[in-house]
Amino acid sequence: MGEAIVITSGKGGVGKTTTTANVGTALAILGKRICLVDTDIGLRNLDVVMGLENRIIYDLVDVVEGRCTVQKALVKDKRFDDHLYLLPAAQTSDKSAVSPEQMKQLIDELKQDYDYVLIDCPAGIEQGYRNAVAGADEAIVVTTPEVSAVRDADRIIGLLENEEHIKPPRLIINRIRSHMVKNGDMLDVDEIVMHLSIDLLGVIADDENVIKSSNKGEPIVLDPNSKASIAYRNIARRILGESVPLQPLEDEQKGIFSKIKKLFGVR
Amino acid sequence: MDVFVELFVEVNVVAKQKQPYVTMKGTKDGLTLHLDDTCSYDDLLEELEEKLTASEKAESDGPLVSVHLKVGNRYLTPKQEEELRTLIRRKKNLVVESIESNVMTKEEALEWKRKTEIVSVSKIVRSGQVLHVQGDLLLIGDVNPGGIVIAGGNIFILGALRGIAHAGYYGNKEAVIAASIMKPTQLRIGDVMNRAPDYKTDERNEMECAYIDEHNQIVVDRLQLLAQLRPNLTRLERGV
Numbered sequence: 001m002g003e004a005i006v007i008t009s010g011k012g013g014v015g016k017t018t019t020t021a022n023v024g025t026a027l028a029i030l031g032k033r034i035c036l037v038d039t040d041i042g043l044r045n046l047d048v049v050m051g052l053e054n055r056i057i058y059d060l061v062d063v064v065e066g067r068c069t070v071q072k073a074l075v076k077d078k079r080f081d082d083h084l085y086l087l088p089a090a091q092t093s094d095k096s097a098v099s100p101e102q103m104k105q106l107i108d109e110l111k112q113d114y115d116y117v118l119i120d121c122p123a124g125i126e127q128g129y130r131n132a133v134a135g136a137d138e139a140i141v142v143t144t145p146e147v148s149a150v151r152d153a154d155r156i157i158g159l160l161e162n163e164e165h166i167k168p169p170r171l172i173i174n175r176i177r178s179h180m181v182k183n184g185d186m187l188d189v190d191e192i193v194m195h196l197s198i199d200l201l202g203v204i205a206d207d208e209n210v211i212k213s214s215n216k217g218e219p220i221v222l223d224p225n226s227k228a229s230i231a232y233r234n235i236a237r238r239i240l241g242e243s244v245p246l247q248p249l250e251d252e253q254k255g256i257f258s259k260i261k262k263l264f265g266v267r
Numbered sequence: 268m269d270v271f272v273e274l275f276v277e278v279n280v281v282a283k284q285k286q287p288y289v290t291m292k293g294t295k296d297g298l299t300l301h302l303d304d305t306c307s308y309d310d311l312l313e314e315l316e317e318k319l320t321a322s323e324k325a326e327s328d329g330p331l332v333s334v335h336l337k338v339g340n341r342y343l344t345p346k347q348e349e350e351l352r353t354l355i356r357r358k359k360n361l362v363v364e365s366i367e368s369n370v371m372t373k374e375e376a377l378e379w380k381r382k383t384e385i386v387s388v389s390k391i392v393r394s395g396q397v398l399h400v401q402g403d404l405l406l407i408g409d410v411n412p413g414g415i416v417i418a419g420g421n422i423f424i425l426g427a428l429r430g431i432a433h434a435g436y437y438g439n440k441e442a443v444i445a446a447s448i449m450k451p452t453q454l455r456i457g458d459v460m461n462r463a464p465d466y467k468t469d470e471r472n473e474m475e476c477a478y479i480d481e482h483n484q485i486v487v488d489r490l491q492l493l494a495q496l497r498p499n500l501t502r503l504e505r506g507v
């Protein structure tokens with residue numbers, strides 16, 4: 001029986017879909033059987049970022065409404081043998097097409113067959129969010145180093161903490177720009193972690209290659225040399241329970257790095 | 268059975284002849300009426316009416332005299348209290364100022380407990396969350412921006428206050444707010460409000476308290492000042 005992890009944020013556009021695609025791919029590379037579920041009904045993206053758009057035949061709403069089995073709707077990612085599958089969102093319905101109970105049933109079914117089910121959550125705290133968290137056992141909150149994103153992350157963490165079936169959420173800080181942090185123009189990692197007081201799972205630098213690779217439908221983790229790729233792989237290893245120290249964002253940033261390490265603790 | 272009847276008769280006789288249900292005492296702040304707490308309520312009313320009519324104090328045209336009722340171990344319903352007030356008010360210049368009873372209902376007692384106890388809570392009050400207690404609040408954790416804590420009494424925060432705190436929610440202007448780190452977006456005490464300056468300060472704001480000063484404004488100052496400003500915060504009976 002696998003585990004279901006919801007990737008959520010409150011604020012839109014901070015990198016939930018990018019994180020789901022890359023962490024899922026990294027876990028598949030590490031040999032786990034992964035199913036990605038796009039719950040952003042009406043605004044599906046995960047298929048595009050994964051480069052699987054042209055293979056979609058059925059979607060999540062078809063499954064819930066009984067037009068096909070889950071197996072039929074799953075899109076296999078041929079790059080990873082039998083390790084990575086995607087359940088795409090419907091593009092022609094909206095969030096109300098699915099209820100939290102139906103969603104939980106679906107995720108429970110998928111957990112039988114996969115090591116990890118990663119659920120890409122839509123922005124906001126309404127029905128789409130409730131659907132996405134209904135079947136989750138764990139949660140990853142994504143934020144960027146902006147005050148408004150951190151505020152929304154805090155709100156989401158508060159809601160997640162009230163969900164008794166979900167373990168304490170963990171944090172990914174996305175799109176850190178080290179020169180802005182250095183100049184004090186951006187919140188730094190320990191400020192954010194201190195403020196939200198949850199465990200830090202990883203930090204991803206702002207990197208235009210992330211955008212480029214998403215546009216090509218090839219998640220950046222497939223490029224072994226980029227910093228963002230290493231960061232995503234490390235996050236995957238931490239999810240598997242390994243203790244991997246945080247990588248410095250830039251080589252000369254020793255000061256911040258040592259602080260982060262301290263915050264990250266002994267994990 | 269016989270014994271009971273006898274006893275009843277005897278008590279009744281004794282009460283009628285020797286022990287009045289209502290005793291009056293003039294004091295420097297008016298008139299104190301001690302009302303017997305063992306007789307029936309109706310008997311009490313009857314005798315009160317009689318006594319007050321007879322008393323020349325009640326009939327004079329002089330200035331208003333305030334009356335303090337001491338009802339001992341009798342519980343009076345709000346309706347009965349009203350009835351007593353009306354009865355006494357009809358006697359020209361008498362007006363009931365206080366009614367003192369040794370007893371209260373369980374409900375009132377619980378309410379009283381809720382309003383005076385210190386409720387400790389260990390959590391982070393996050394954006395969008397509201398934590399509301401009737402008495403004093405001891406929060407072990409932070410209040411993040413967008414989070415709100417409300418207390419009928421004082422608010423003590425072992426942690427950072429970065430959201431909104433409202434002390435003395437039911438109008439108590441003596442209430443205070445204290446925090447290990449005082450960086451609120453807004454402070455409210457009773458009906459007075461104060462917000463953070465629009466500019467960012469580098470002040471650390473550690474160990475501070477907020478209270479309403481003599482100009483009816485919320486001021487923030489060192490925590491240590493509370494000892495003088497609000498001596499009532501000390502509930503230790505015999506001191507240190």
Ligand SMILES: Nc1ncnc2c1ncn2[C@@H]1O[C@H](COP(=O)(O)OP(=O)(O)OP(=O)(O)O)[C@@H](O)[C@H]1O
Nearest residue numbers: 012013014015016017018123175205206207210211
């Ligand atoms: N680390 C990064 N560096 C640079 N660009 C990034 C990074 N992470 C995400 N992006 C870009 O930010 C944009 C939004 O990312 P993404 O779609 O993953 O966000 P989202 O949270 O899923 O958005 P939505 O709320 O709309 O679902 C995309 O163009 C993506 O390529």
Ligand SMILES: [Mg+2]
Nearest residue numbers: 016017040045
């Ligand atoms: Mg998305």
